Amino acid sequence: MKVEAELAQALAATVGEIAATTRKLLVALEEEREALQLGDDQRLLYVTGVKTGLLQRLEALEAERAHLVSQVPSGNPPAPFAMTRALAAHPATLAAWEETVELLGYCRTLNQSNGAAVELRLRQVRQALQILSGAPPSAGLYGPQGARESLRRSNPIAKA
Secondary structure, eight states: OHHHHHHHHHHHHHHHHHHHHHHHHHHHHHHHHHHHHHTOHHHHHHHHHHHHHHHHHHHHHHHHHHHHHHTSOOOSSOGGGHHHHHTTTOHHHHHHHHHHHHHHHHHHHHHHHHHHHHHHHHHHHHHHHHHHHTOOOTTOEEOTTSOEEOSSSOOOSOOO
């Protein structure tokens, strides 16, 4: 029983670290969104680095959590409930885990939204660079021969 108690303690500590790291990730994602809205590239670069580090930390913690859960003796019900069984004596940790899973879902949505904003900005910068360099825009139209044509020049429709 001592091994199971130590396993539960280690699992509870790991879940606590995952919860704390997830809250930090949420803050970083909100800062990233704000930097995007303000167009603050320096801050965006910094926050993106922080976010990347937090995501790497979460991946490592999740691997540790999965390993600890795999060490829980198999019982009835089987493995999918191993964490619940291992943390039965830690109801606050189980509640924190459920909240963390929900928060991670929100973080995923926020990250996707931020990513879409970054992609839009990149597209706009590429289009501006194309215009400045005189290159035909990549978002042109196809002409009668099936080749791309620039949106900037006009083509005669009919001859008189």
